[in-house]
Amino acid sequence: MAAPKLSVIDFSLKSLNSTPSSWITTCSQAMRALEEHGVFIAMYDGVTQELDDMIFHASRDLFDLPTEVKVLNTSDAPYHAYIGQIPAMPMYESLGIENATTKEAVEIFTKLMWPSGNKSFCTSALIFSKAVAELNQIVLRMVAKSYGIEEHYESLLGSTNHVLRFMKYKCPKGNDENPLVLRPHTDKSLMTILHQEQVKGLQIQTKDGHWIDVDPAPSSFIVMAGDACMAWTNGRIEAPCHRVILEGNQERFSLGLFSFIRDMKIEIPQKLIDEDHPQRFKDFDHYKYLHYYHYTDEGKRSTCPIKSYCGI
Numbered sequence: 001m002a003a004p005k006l007s008v009i010d011f012s013l014k015s016l017n018s019t020p021s022s023w024i025t026t027c028s029q030a031m032r033a034l035e036e037h038g039v040f041i042a043m044y045d046g047v048t049q050e051l052d053d054m055i056f057h058a059s060r061d062l063f064d065l066p067t068e069v070k071v072l073n074t075s076d077a078p079y080h081a082y083i084g085q086i087p088a089m090p091m092y093e094s095l096g097i098e099n100a101t102t103k104e105a106v107e108i109f110t111k112l113m114w115p116s117g118n119k120s121f122c123t124s125a126l127i128f129s130k131a132v133a134e135l136n137q138i139v140l141r142m143v144a145k146s147y148g149i150e151e152h153y154e155s156l157l158g159s160t161n162h163v164l165r166f167m168k169y170k171c172p173k174g175n176d177e178n179p180l181v182l183r184p185h186t187d188k189s190l191m192t193i194l195h196q197e198q199v200k201g202l203q204i205q206t207k208d209g210h211w212i213d214v215d216p217a218p219s220s221f222i223v224m225a226g227d228a229c230m231a232w233t234n235g236r237i238e239a240p241c242h243r244v245i246l247e248g249n250q251e252r253f254s255l256g257l258f259s260f261i262r263d264m265k266i267e268i269p270q271k272l273i274d275e276d277h278p279q280r281f282k283d284f285d286h287y288k289y290l291h292y293y294h295y296t297d298e299g300k301r302s303t304c305p306i307k308s309y310c311g312i
């Protein structure tokens with residue numbers, strides 16, 4: 001049997017905007033992939049090659065800073081800020097910018113890391129976040145339109161916190177080093193969009209248990225549903241399990257734009273509840289869910305924390 005593959009879907013702005021029927025075709029391809037696998041690869045031209053080069057250059061600059069500077073990146077919310085120096089994950093380090101689509105937040109982060117300024121970091125982080133948030137919005141609008149829950153989605157839009165996360169994986173030192181650098185998990189976001197530089201490592205698990213390698217190709221963005229999307233769509237779109245394995249001897253850089261909903265409860269749309277689809281989740285607060293997953297024993301131990309948190 002041929003190895004399973006992820007769907008690769010053309011999300012170039014030119015083709016999406018060319019005719020209404022091309023939007024509809026892309027929408028049905030995206031929906032099929034999301035409902036079957038919770039993930040697809042979008043070929044997206046909203047990030048130019050020049051911006052791509054700039055953002056990975058900016059990422060290297062960021063990781064080159066001393067640890068005592070990087071730890072200044074803090075947040076009240078778990079997994080929103082600096083993570084590193086963790087004995088169980090010696091090869092992993094990451095930093096996060098909250099509200100990364102706003103100039104003010106990116107400027108504050110830049111000033112914290114480089115008190116004397118770093119214009120090129122600031123510019124590329126902001127433009128990259130906006131471009132990827134646009135892709136995030138296009139995909140979520142497709143989901144909302146397909147399910148007839150546009151108004152519902154629009155109400156979440158203004159409460160979205162886009163967190164831009166810079167990730168670095170150091171190369172494994174010896175042959176005995178465990179190549180698993182990020183353990184299998186589902187994301188806790190509403191949606192995540194990942195982008196990797198030329199070194200591969202991300203693997204996604206299909207529902208029947210196969211691990212698929214995600215090839216890093218220029219312009220390819222991995223669009224992945226998070227746990228909050230599974231609850232919001234009343235279980236129609238499930239968050240896929242994924243991990244990072246590093247077998248080569250190169251370090252790896254990747255970027256993720258994670259969307260979280262704050263200051264309001266995510267309600268399960270009535271349109272998605274009927275006789276064939278009984279309600280599977282209760283309305284929930286996304287940030288309380290993050291707290292449950294990261295800080296409570298029950299949340300940490302659960303094999304499906306979103307179900308244990310707000311499942312019916």
Ligand SMILES: O=C(O)CCC(=O)C(=O)O
Binds near residue numbers: 167182187196242244
């Ligand atoms: O580095 C990657 O490609 C994946 C990162 C990831 O899965 C995460 O941060 O949740």
Ligand SMILES: [Fe+2]
Binds near residue numbers: 185187
């Ligand atoms: Fe993840």
